[in-house]
Amino acid sequence: MNATEFSDLDGDALTVTTAPDGVWITCTQGPHEVTVGPLPRNDLLGALGRSSTVTSARG
Structure with a gap:
């Protein structure tokens, strides 16, 4: 099992x-x-x- 966590300045977190x-x-x-x-x-x-293809196509 491998976990990666991202957090913002408010302390909200996303863990994959x-x-x-x-x-x-x-x-x-x-x-x-x-x-x-x-x-x-x-x-x-x-x-x-x-998703990244759609995002990059917008700009």
Whole structure:
């Protein structure tokens, strides 16, 4: 299992955890937390790839 965490100046966090059964994404803001997963790794990579293509096309 491997986890990477990103946080902003307000202390909100995004944690991406990879495990043999897929990818888990957790968003935390203060006492609130939501987790989704496991997401199939290839499906998530495909969605992120499509998202970055749309974003870069806008500008």
